[in-house]
Amino acid sequence: MENSKEKIILASKSPRRKELIAYLFDDVECVSSNAEEIYPKELPFDDIPSFLAVAKCKDIAKLYPENLVIGADTGVFYNGEMLGKPENKDDAKRMLTLLSGKTHTVITGCCLCKNGKTMTFTEKTAVTFYPLTEEEIDAYIATNECDDKAGSYGIQGKGGLFVKEIIGDYYNVVGLPIPRLKREIERFLNMI
Numbered sequence: 001m002e003n004s005k006e007k008i009i010l011a012s013k014s015p016r017r018k019e020l021i022a023y024l025f026d027d028v029e030c031v032s033s034n035a036e037e038i039y040p041k042e043l044p045f046d047d048i049p050s051f052l053a054v055a056k057c058k059d060i061a062k063l064y065p066e067n068l069v070i071g072a073d074t075g076v077f078y079n080g081e082m083l084g085k086p087e088n089k090d091d092a093k094r095m096l097t098l099l100s101g102k103t104h105t106v107i108t109g110c111c112l113c114k115n116g117k118t119m120t121f122t123e124k125t126a127v128t129f130y131p132l133t134e135e136e137i138d139a140y141i142a143t144n145e146c147d148d149k150a151g152s153y154g155i156q157g158k159g160g161l162f163v164k165e166i167i168g169d170y171y172n173v174v175g176l177p178i179p180r181l182k183r184e185i186e187r188f189l190n191m192i
Helices: 015-021 045-061 089-099 133-144 157-163 169-175 177-190
Strands: 008-010 027-031 068-078 081-083 104-113 117-129 163-167
Touching: 008 015, 015 027, 015 169, 045 068, 045 081, 045 117, 068 089, 068 133, 068 177, 089 133, 104 169, 104 177, 117 169, 117 177, 133 157, 157 163, 169 177
Parallel strands: 008 027, 008 068
Antiparallel strands: 068 081, 068 104, 104 117, 117 163
16 A cells, blocks of 8 residues: 555644554645534444544545545543543643543544545544543643643653553554554455
8 A cells, every 4th residue: 555656635634643644655645624523412422433534534525536535533532421622721631630540442433435435434442541640630731742632642642651551553542543444445445
């Protein structure tokens, strides 16, 4: 796949996703979707990331119908609550305090579109935090690393120091499950 001549479109402006997709493809164009990140309230939380990934992917696929378009959305879930990007420092502290010493689930929904065909899949990873002191949480928040991260932490940065155990795909927690994505893209392209 690395030598594919076709331009691949990533329906995201996330610097983390851009870095990860480069493991699979040399030529990727990142295009931010204008799809609203809203979902039906009755939707089971496991399905929210794929629902949003489909919306983003289809929004961009309208502009690039003949290219492979990849959409993704990552959510952090604890005790039935979706922990999105923090609204402010207090919200970040609330989330990190909630996750302290506990196991949460990171779910990434992925959608592939090309020539009017779509395929979706979901990857789940369990992440357990060490118990965190208020000082650790405050010091981390002061770095501003948490500002644009679901669950208020980045595992690929200083937030990784909170992680006691991970069961599943590390890259999924960063924002794109590239080992599985590689295999699903191959399967999708063989089907269409």
